[in-house]
Structure formats: C-alpha cells, structure tokens
Amino acid sequence: MNGNKPWRCKNNHVLGHVCRNSSGIQRLFLYRKALEEELFGKTETEVIAVIEGYVTDVSCSLCGEKRKWFP
Secondary structure: OOOOEEEEOOOOOEEEEEEEOOOOOEEEEEEEEEEOHHHOOOOOOOEEEEEOOOEEEEEOOOOOOEEEEOO
C-alpha cells in the first residue's frame, strides 16, 4: 500500500493505515471493515474516514477490540 503503515487492534487486525500528508501531518485512513493482517496491501478496502485529529473508541469489526487514535 505505497509505504503506508497499517494501524492495528490488539489482535493484529488492520483497522486502517497511517500516512503523512504533504505538510507532514499524520492522517489515519479508517477502513469500513477490518482486514486480517495477511490481506493488508493485497486487497482493496473501503475507507470511511480520513482523520487528522484525535478520535476515541475505534472498534475492530472482526474482534470488537477498541482503540484510540491520536497522531
């Protein structure tokens, strides 16, 4: 996925990916459905939000684990 860093839950499911914009600010591209780790970069998935600020309680659609995002 073009050098994008996967953003995972505690069980290694990929919830989205992180990359920097042209200003160097980290952004989270949050997926509609989490991916198994081995599918990251090998399949297309729907991005439901691009987040630059803080967000709480992002839930994994595969296992239900919650995670917070702060750049």
